[in-house]
Amino acid sequence: MRKKKKVNAAILIIGNEILSGRTQDKNIAFLSNWLNSQCGISVSEVRIIPDVEKTIVNNIRLLSKSFNYVFTTGGIGPTHDDITAKSIAKAFKVKYGFHKEAFKILENYYGKEKFNDGRKKMAKMPVKSKLIYNPSSAAPGFITKNVLSLPGVPSILNSMIENCKRYLKKGSKVHSKTINLFTVESNISKQLGLIQKKYKKLVDIGSYPFFRLGKIGVSVVLRSTSKIELSKVNKEIISAVRAKKIKILNI
């Protein structure tokens, strides 16, 4: 079997409503889970920025150079605050205007009479972009170089995500395993630290406190592209916590 490469992505959330705290973001967790499970792509950075052209342009330039893919969400609707498409064209210095196929799709969807200027705006984008079809509300997303632009409304974004697949090269999926313990972090920090040192770069060990039924617990989360290494670390941690007589919740 040919070994797959590591493929990574950044998510750029564009929108004052997320930044101001008015709207709770739901796209980050969805995109991150989907990219890993369906494509073996790891999200390496997320940024949330305002609807300001200069800020969008700078971030697109920087992130598209640093990561294999950039996913933008938000700012592709019909109103004045929707400036993602124009900003991406500016970032890559490519022509911005009506995209022929997008124009046809939208004209067909609304009918010629109801295809007003606001709706026409949604057909404006970098003219050489490829489209990401939208089965919910017609207005397509688009891919420009390595930047995939999706809408901000979670239900619409979710309905379009499968149409991104054709543009993405696959990487190695990160597998994970969670060990839930009824203990406090400081009781196992030494052991986890030693095991992490031994499996450096092969397995990533995270430790997260939780509260359940009034009790404090720790979720130890192992993540690795290798199931074999994951299983080794899992065994070592289980014997370490058994030696300390800590109750394990999920075996």
Add this chain to the structure above:
Amino acid sequence: MRKKKKVNAAILIIGNEILSGRTQDKNIAFLSNWLNSQCGISVSEVRIIPDVEKTIVNNIRLLSKSFNYVFTTGGIGPTHDDITAKSIAKAFKVKYGFHKEAFKILENYYGKEKFNDGRKKMAKMPVKSKLIYNPSSAAPGFITKNVLSLPGVPSILNSMIENCKRYLKKGSKVHSKTINLFTVESNISKQLGLIQKKYKKLVDIGSYPFFRLGKIGVSVVLRSTSKIELSKVNKEIISAVRAKKIKILNI
């Protein structure tokens, strides 16, 4: 009355668990709302990054130069993946070690016998930092230059937030007003665009589609530090939508 200045902040979420989509972030919306309503501080950028020292160091350096304050969440617990304090010391090239007051607080909280190495680690930070007291679980946050470091667990972060106030200079609060309409965005995009142009920089107008009881609607959100300008824009939008016979939901 002296005019207050604009004060801004960035939020830096440190943690693989948020980036991987395993955990849904709840701190961004909470912090952003609290900072605006209690201190008149606007969050201008959010970044979510992994538990990687070099990445944390670079982001701390960059964000602390670009914004009045930086709030970090996560990575200040007792385990090997908690590297925020050490990374901040590195970013500012200041001494990292036991913070005397933090050490006393934790020793007192746990008692000398139960004060093990993992717990002692939570007293390690840039030694000249000032503490952000923690009424839930004792382990303090800290402020280093203009960077305030808080834990990732939302309930603990929430309980500490009032203790940040003494370190923050106040800015102008951003007031907001929402007009909910039963229409589609493209039906009012032209009017909103014209009004936004007229009140450029004074009032920020956002337009967000919503779905309620099977109907499509638009929330028009006005944001401004001036209540007077906010009220003017509110009136103009209401007369514009009335002229189009659009149903307004919340007057």
